[in-house]
Amino acid sequence: MLSVWASSPCAGGRERFSSLRRRSLLSHETLTALVKKSRKGGSLALLTAELFEPHGYGRVIRDGQGRVVGVVEEKDASDDERRIREVNAGIYAAPAAFLRQATGRLSPRNAQANFI
Numbered sequence: 001m002l003s004v005w006a007s008s009p010c011a012g013g014r015e016r017f018s019s020l021r022r023r024s025l026l027s028h029e030t031l032t033a034l035v036k037k038s039r040k041g042g043s044l045a046l047l048t049a050e051l052f053e054p055h056g057y058g059r060v061i062r063d064g065q066g067r068v069v070g071v072v073e074e075k076d077a078s079d080d081e082r083r084i085r086e087v088n089a090g091i092y093a094a095p096a097a098f099l100r101q102a103t104g105r106l107s108p109r110n111a112q113a114n115f116i
Contacts, residue, residue, distance in 0.1 A: 026091070031093075035093045037093070044092055044093075045092065045093045047092070048060050049086070049087055050086050050087075052085070054085050054087045055074065057087035057088065059081050
């Protein structure tokens, strides 16, 4: 199962905004900033949150320079990864060309068999 429930074009069709769930509490400013971040990097941008109790959420993995290098789901996470409080909010923006290229590399290599 590909975990994208909603996808709609943004900015004349050059980007796509996707959400795993309905997120009616997000502000226009937050979504605009997400799209701008995607445009600046030319790749996927994801919204994250830091939770006091992140149980059940995918943890955001960053490299030594603070760049996101992955998301590990709770069931797949090591003990060290479960201690990470930054989680994937399930909201993404990416240039359409990036998505066309990247979706061919997706595979279900996790405990939930989701394509990631």
